[in-house]
Amino acid sequence: MWTPADRDLYKDDGRRYPSDLTDAQWALIAPMLSSYDPLKVDLREMVNACLYLEKTGCPWRYLPSDFGSWATVRTWHDRFRADGIWSEVAALLTRAVRRQRGRPAEPATVILDSQSVVSGPQAGIRGTDGKKKVRGIKRHVLTCSRGFVLAAVVTAANVHDTQAAGWVLDRAAEAGWAPVRVKADGIYTGARMEEAAARHGVEIQVSTREAQAKGFQPLPLRWRIEATFGTLSTRYRRLTRHWEHSPVAAEDGISIANCHRLMQAYQRHQYRYS
Known part of the structure; x- marks a missing residue:
C-alpha cells in the first residue's frame, strides 16, 4: 500500500540523476575513499559516473559531460577496480x-x-x-x-x-x-x-x-x-x-x-x- 511515508521516501530530492549518491550515501562511503588524493576531480562525481553507467548501460562516449571527460571517468573506474x-x-x-x-x-x-x-x-x-x-x-x-x-x-x-x-x-x-x-x-x-x-x-x-509440482514453486x-x-x-x-x-x-x-x-x-x- 502506498503511504505518505512512502511518498516522502521516494519523492524527488533534487539530484540530477536517480543513480547519483545522496548526501547520506556519500557520507557512508567517503571514509573508504580517503586514501585517494585526487588533484583535479571530484571523487563523488567519479562514483556517481560509475553508478550511472551501471544503471543506464550507456557506452562510455555517451556519458553525460557533466561528469567530466569520459576518459577521466574511465581512468578512475579502472583504478577503483584495480584497487578492489x-x-x-x-x-x-x-x-x-x-x-x-x-x-x-x-x-x-x-x-x-x-x-x-x-x-x-x-x-x-x-x-x-x-x-x-x-x-x-x-x-x-x-x-x-x-x-x-x-x-x-x-x-x-x-x-x-x-x-x-x-x-x-x-x-x-x-x-x-x-x-x-x-x-x-x-x-x-x-x-x-x-x-x-x-x-x-x-x-x-x-x-x-x-517432480509433480506445476508452475513456479519458490524454494x-x-x-x-x-x-x-x-x-x-x-x-x-x-x-x-x-x-x-x-x-x-x-x-x-x-x-x-x-x-x-x-x-x-x-x-x-x-x-x-x-
Whole structure:
C-alpha cells in the first residue's frame, strides 16, 4: 500500500540523476575513499559516473559531460577496480546491513547459483549453455541469506556449474567470508562439489522442486538469489547483457551494482527506523 511515508521516501530530492549518491550515501562511503588524493576531480562525481553507467548501460562516449571527460571517468573506474574498492565497500556494508536487520554480521548460510547471459558483439570469452540455449557468459554468484553478493566469478557459458563452484568459494574465502552451509540446486552434486566443500569446510545442502509440482514453486531461502539475479539484470541495464571484453570487467560490474543496492538498503532502513 502506498503511504505518505512512502511518498516522502521516494519523492524527488533534487539530484540530477536517480543513480547519483545522496548526501547520506556519500557520507557512508567517503571514509573508504580517503586514501585517494585526487588533484583535479571530484571523487563523488567519479562514483556517481560509475553508478550511472551501471544503471543506464550507456557506452562510455555517451556519458553525460557533466561528469567530466569520459576518459577521466574511465581512468578512475579502472583504478577503483584495480584497487578492489567495490569489494571492500561491499564487505563492510553487507555486515552493516545484516546487523540492521537483526542478523549476524557473518553469514553462516549462503546461496550458490549461476545465471547464463547473452553476449553482445564485442570480443571476449563466450560459450553455449546447452541446457538454457544461451550463447554468452555465465555469472556464478554466491550470496548471503539476504540476497547480497559475497563473491562472483564470470566464465564462458559452457563452463559447468560444479567446475566454477570451487572458484566462487575460493573468491569468497579471499574476501574474508567463512560460511558453514551452502544452499544450492540439484546440479551442484558430484566429486567436484565434494572436493570444494571439503577444501572450505562447508556443507552443501541441495534443494530441488517436487517432480509433480506445476508452475513456479519458490524454494525456501534459495528464491533470494533468483531475486538478486532479477534485480541485477533488470535494474542495472549494463548487466542485461554481457557487454564487457573481459571476465574481470564483468565481475566489476556486478560489484558496482551490488554496492549500490547495499547503500540503498542501508539508507532505507535508517530512514524508516530513525
